Amino acid sequence: MDISRHLNWLSACDAARAIRDGQVSVVDFAEACLARIREAEPTVQAWAFIDPEHVLAQARALDDYRKAGNPTGPLHGVPVGIKDIIDTGDMPTEDGTVLHAGRTPAADATVVARLRAAGALIIGKTVTTELATYAPGKTRNPHNPDHTPGGSSSGSAAAVACGMVPLALGTQTNGSVLRPAAYCGTYGFKPTFGLVSRHGVLRQSATLDQVGVFARTIEDVALICEQIAGHDAQDPATGVPRARIPFTDVVLREPPMPPRFAFVKTPMWDQAEADTREAFGELVTHLADRVEEFTLPESALVALDWHRTIMEAEMASSYAAEYERGRDKLSESLRGQLERGRRITAFDYQAALARVRPMVEGLHQIFDRYDAILTPSAAGTASRGLESTGNPAFCTLWTLAGMPALNLPIMKGDNGLPLGAQLVGPRGDDARLLRTARWLTRATNSEAPSAGST
């Protein structure tokens, strides 16, 4: 591999290795990313904040640190984009709303602190939709700027997809990692609920918010997850301290047997577009005896109501201050959601919460027979127009269940835009799900479609 050209397209694993071996400096790598950003940003608009001088100052410090003979972390010098609802102590965090303009957190979110501890270069803040909900930010789909990038982690998905950074952080409360990953054609992974701390991340819904990652290879997903996963006393959802999960070791292993997939159309299948149906038809044919169709009961549709009840009730509380002080500066759709949320009774809210655990237990039975669920990440490819970030319905069930879910950018629609396949695993089995995904990617012989690769 000629790593002197197009350094920015290196995977995080390759970049980290090249930096560790002294083949490439952090400054060289950062400059390649900044060059790509200068080139593509006018069209893609993935960044809410980026300061090239601050990036290069950090890069020089990381180079000096390494050259002084200090031990380097697994992400030493690797640039990571951070969704602009995740606090950074050295950059603004404005949450995609004018109400938070100029907000400068005093400290890093736990995930950001962990990335820095692993040597990562926190390069800038990526565009989010308004308060991580539905009203779009400025980002465009890097495959075709007339199309939505998806949301709410729009900038992170677009920036990774078009080679601006190898890694980025996003969050998902409904479909905000998987959908933009599918639309932009990257890997997008939302780990098991509670695996990654949300301390320092804008709270939309304590029950549903989950941190996720974007990368262009599965090995890179594993690399970053290994660094950010783990207990944090500041986020009770992370449970108790546990041993580090060896994501990278697990993902590189061959499965002891070829995995088996449950193709789950979900009761939302009638929303799937023609090329989604066609692409999945081909994928299932290709996987032959490794896949079986598994039908969820129609009653699974009601889980979308539980999700909406929980999300809107919790959003109304989380964003009470924004609503009370600046509702005229909120989008009409968010205002409507918050007003609906305020009318939900505690009775309905608790009833919805109480349904989650039995639902998870029911869904987990699928994994008695299958290694993973195979299902669309979205109804189709990114739609034309920037008014909507698309429909999260194909993600809702798995987000509510807190199960790990990965978008695989292994297909394309008739319009040439990426079409995502979603793999879902049992809670707590994140590393094995990535290993299964790697098997699937190799079995389908696909590479992530790159946007604007030269």
Place this chain on the structure above:
Amino acid sequence: MDISRHLNWLSACDAARAIRDGQVSVVDFAEACLARIREAEPTVQAWAFIDPEHVLAQARALDDYRKAGNPTGPLHGVPVGIKDIIDTGDMPTEDGTVLHAGRTPAADATVVARLRAAGALIIGKTVTTELATYAPGKTRNPHNPDHTPGGSSSGSAAAVACGMVPLALGTQTNGSVLRPAAYCGTYGFKPTFGLVSRHGVLRQSATLDQVGVFARTIEDVALICEQIAGHDAQDPATGVPRARIPFTDVVLREPPMPPRFAFVKTPMWDQAEADTREAFGELVTHLADRVEEFTLPESALVALDWHRTIMEAEMASSYAAEYERGRDKLSESLRGQLERGRRITAFDYQAALARVRPMVEGLHQIFDRYDAILTPSAAGTASRGLESTGNPAFCTLWTLAGMPALNLPIMKGDNGLPLGAQLVGPRGDDARLLRTARWLTRATNSEAPSAGST
């Protein structure tokens, strides 16, 4: 001590020792308790279920077990009464409502299983108010049957107070351990929220429900707490596994310095009756430089609203099946509460929940200067009449805060009935609170007033 007479009045510590040493058999001790129950039960009516043959069969088995040379637990042969909302696998658990008549759980609650593992003799089920709320059960105050025993753990408090059993379990969601302990003149201890598992206990309010204990000495409180405290994966509120708390060792130690008390009248002080004011005046004078008055802000009153919001919202969910299937069999007051609970919005409910942690942090500042809060357990002595179990307002704040709270039966009202002092400590410091209470009890030179002691 002549332990052959009135065995039933032995403390749990003394009884356990006498049984361990072979001075008294479990059967002898159980028979003494049963005799006292036969004598006093027609008046006191503390029991929802008790089967003397089953008691004696268990007692014989415990004797045989010991005589066979097996190692015995710290509660070997000690009878414990169990509030009739706590599941027992060998007896009915009817929750104080005809709607659950004939209910026979398949398994013991975790607390009951822990007691049995420690060798305790589970003697019977004590009367609870309707679903552990306000509508009274049949129990009467053992000091004067025309007066209420308090509730909701009415039978447990009365049974311990009048020498039917040395120990009993209760629960508190508002004032259901402290108040009946105060009215009946026993120690009643509600440990820190999360210290004792609620698995297998009727759920009224997941946020507020807490298991507590009744005993006639502080050492006995420590003895039983040491056995029932601890992590239980079935109740997430119990957190993570921790080392056993050496309650008995701690409680027997002298405090390194005489403790300091914050006398907190609370903003409910205007509800305190004349003899409460007078008794506390004397107590404060007696404690001299060990006590200072500490004034909570008037705003602390609003915590009672948060408590009611949380309790009624969660009760409406917890008792939804009872309301939907049998509301005509519920008391009018409970029906009204459940209907109010159904109208609470998720917004108000979450707002109330969000206030708890800052409130606890604020209250904990008191313990920077004081070892414990000294405050009334109830407005006064048990009122005449059985229609009401009394006012829980003096317990509400500490229950909401999840702080450990102990009733000390160290005073009497003008009518000769017991008047309780409440000691409250910081969360997690349960054993030290008991040690402080022991110091206070000795400093005031009091003994628990016994009801019907001969």
